[in-house]
Amino acid sequence: MDRIETLVRNLAKPPRLSIERAKLYTDSMRNSEGEPMILRQAKALKNILENIPIQILDDELIVGTMLPNPPGAILFPEGVGLRLINELDTLPKRETNRLLVDEEDAGVLREEIAPYWQKRTIEAFSFPLMPDIMSVLYTGSVFVLTELAGISHVAINYPYLMRRGFRWFLEESERRIKELEENGVYEGEEYVFYHAARIVSEAIINYGLRYAELAERIAEETENETRKDELLKIAEICRKVPAEKPESFWEAVQFLWLVQSALHQENYEQAISMGRIDQYLYPYYYRDLKEGRIDKHKAFEILANLWIKTNEIVPPFDSLLEQFFSGQTTNQALTIGGCDIYGRDATNELTYLMLEVTNRLRLRQPNVHVRVSKGTPEDFLVKLAEVIASGCNAIALFNDEVAVEALRAMGVRDEDAWNYTTVGCVEIAPFGNSFTSSDAALINVAKALEYAMNEGKDVQFGHEFGVKTEKPKTLEELIENFRKQLAHIIKLVVKGCNILGYANAEIKPTPLLSLCIEDCFEEGRDVTRGGARYNFTGIQAVGVADVGDSLAAIERALEAGYTMDEIIEACKTNFVDNEELHRILIESPKYGNDDDRADKYTRMVLEFYCDEVNRHRNFRGGYFAAGCYPMTTNVGFGFLTSALPSGRRSGEPLNPGVSPSTGMDREGTTGVIKSASKINYAKIPNGASLTLNLSEDVLGSKGVEIIKALIKSALDLGCMHAQFNILKADVLKKAQEEPEKYRWLLVRVAGWSAYFVELSKPVQDEIIRRVSCKL
């Protein structure tokens, strides 16, 4: 068995719920009541990093477990972690994404941890500030606000950290504290910030030392000489990093991983991303290679080890969150390829190597995002197409020119825009100096249409969450109503996000993360308070094509002699006894077929959305930034949305991102790409997901050639993002019947990958339908 197989096998256990972090965190927080919050957070993190049980797993070259005894889920009681408390009994038994729960742990959670947090969570702080918004949120039908859980969703500026090392932060913090004190400052934001910075720097240095000691201890007991040497080398490396600057490739990757796993003790496990990893690791790789310290094989092993480590952690979603974020992914993204800060191609040897690693491993994590541009080398595109055609669905593509344009439109400087990174699933952000809370909220845009048709009322549940609008008679009136309803919903979401931004700054400052994002340390301001150079808040539209298709269908039905009243009534009754109208609606032009009669409406809906979102200011002094992707909220929202004039029946999923509504793309992949290329991406600075489903059967031996051509065409046409799902419907159906045999089956859902068998049944069905109708 080679090393990589061993490393993968290390994680092949059922995931467990780990309460160690929650306990150490709570203990510390309990003892620091009354002190400034950022100091309390720093001390709590220090308590965790210095006391959490650590392991070195068999054959590891890169050490640092994200939780004791991985794989498993970490609890963040300060966020939404304690929602799980009522499900502790069902977690090990539920259909998907099971978590093992130790009985004793369950007791500690119930009796010690939960009572302390009851009135101290982000949610508890926010609720009294916005009971109205919370009551809408709790229905799950109109929007989701994720910052209740914390913020995370950020790419870590590893090159900046690696140029310094944490000893530098430690000493520089001390120097600045002294400087402030000399000037008579003994309190205030800056002063406590540097105190907190000093504490977390010390903590993470000690975290590395603990691993150095552990490695030495294990080395002593190890008989195998090769492994003994490796362990001693690991010890040497962990004595050095992350305290000092790394000098070799191995040191650099180990530096990265210790920081990555420490960050996961501070920030909840969503989308803590690694940025442009092939770019900042390249100098280390190049020097080692030149000086004979490393060969390609060794680099491959080290990278594979890093890739595998990201799979140690799964999110502890409760049954409600499962509906909206099914798939158990933590969305640790990394970005490879693309242009440098001057817009010149910067694809390098590591870009290729990382693609190979991804192809070999085919794991759920990390999310591998490939930047491509007109300057991307032809042979890299071929390689990319080969990997995708062979069924490696863990890769997504980003079009540099289009992404850069969108960021520039938000006032991002040229060089920062060209240096964009991906975050999470499809989000884009300036690398290293931005804090974009890129998945702060998701909005059910189709609900705005439901309200627009029904005077502000929710047809299914009778809620009156919309603004009061007149019953529309014409398409123009309906569109006007829709704009009002959408603006109203966005207003609620913006307000909610801003209150949560405030709540996070008060309840959950993140001193370690603040060292990882440029200008925070310079300014002495926590990242949750706007310390970063760029501050956005990303909120996503869900169901835009359903609304676009609805408008196109209404246009048709009105032409055919139906009245708006009849259409609205038919939607209310889910088209029962009105098959004829339903037929007209469903056969109207649909987005996804390169038909301008439909595409223009989807484009318009998304433009309304973006204009309305992007004009708002956020708590951290930046702007809101529109995105268009759903995670799996298109299923959750869809379940709670009435029938739509597009012909979509009540409860069916909404369309994901800028992909067509399920089964409505009848012209094949070229039609989908053409439609998607008509979207105005310059207004979507937070990213938009386009999933292209292709059947392996259909592609046959032409796969590589066809996929390469599709990629190039999508670039030429100006799409922002594309991800391929290469699969067979019969495989998926079999996987549904015998999940235990298909644990490996990785599919892209909408911007991220998940193991098919771990998706909820409706999501599985949705994917099968999507694929089947292409065959």
Added chain:
Amino acid sequence: MQAMKGRIFRIQRFSIHDGYGIRTTVFLKGCPLHCVWCHNPESQSFEPEVGYKAEKCLSCYKCAEVCDKGAIVAAEKGIEINREMCDRCGKCVEVCSGRALEIFGKDVSVEEVIAIVEKDRVFYENSGGGVTFSGGEPYFQPEFLLALLRACKSRRINTAVDTSGYARWEVIERTLPFVDFFLYDLKDYRDDRHRRTCGAGNETILLNLRKLVDSGAEVIVRIPVIPGYNFEHEDFEGYLGVLESVGVERVDVLPYHSLARDKYRLLGREYILETTEMVENARKIATEFAAFLEKSGMKVSVGGYF
């Protein structure tokens, strides 16, 4: 010329089995042959045809109400169409609530076809693809085909014609300047069998194939493998003989598949071919045959992937 219309039954974008790269395939309606294994039965007649999908029928019987000829009657479940009485007017399709009825065959202008073909230009350019005219038998509508080909070439779009070769040579010859390559069906090298299973002999077809190859056109010969009909193990040499004597270099072997079965049912016709066993058998023979041809120096692909 501008007002010329032709009859098609489908335009398929993102077509990757009918020639190089990503293509758009335009299916012209009507075919002089009637191969028993035809996988586009809706293409055979030049007349429009009504297809009926029973499982979609809502039994509203609006179709029966609007049918002037009384060709539609209520059945126990759904409807029955009397194909002899049907005059293919299409009124029933327009009123069908469940979308169970559809019509194959639509008269379109050259401009209408080109407008759709143009949509995927960027994909042709990036993949070395273009447009393929298929059918039916595209040469069955010679003027329309010629006009389409001219229009494509004037727009620098790569063109292919997928033909049975059952047409007057003059008709084929006229299109030569406007066709980049041919997909040329060789349904049987034996005249007697060809006559029996395709409704006509293969003399014209073989003659045209020779002329086409001699003209210097790029020709990819497609040989369907339908065990028990046009193909047995002992036919390997026979096919090779024809290919070699004509001077063909590229062959695409197409193993029989049964996906057309539903289409026959749609049109109320009987599907006489065996299925499961034949599909397996065909795949086996096709693979062996491909290897055999390759050994003889041919460039071979299987299943339209080239």
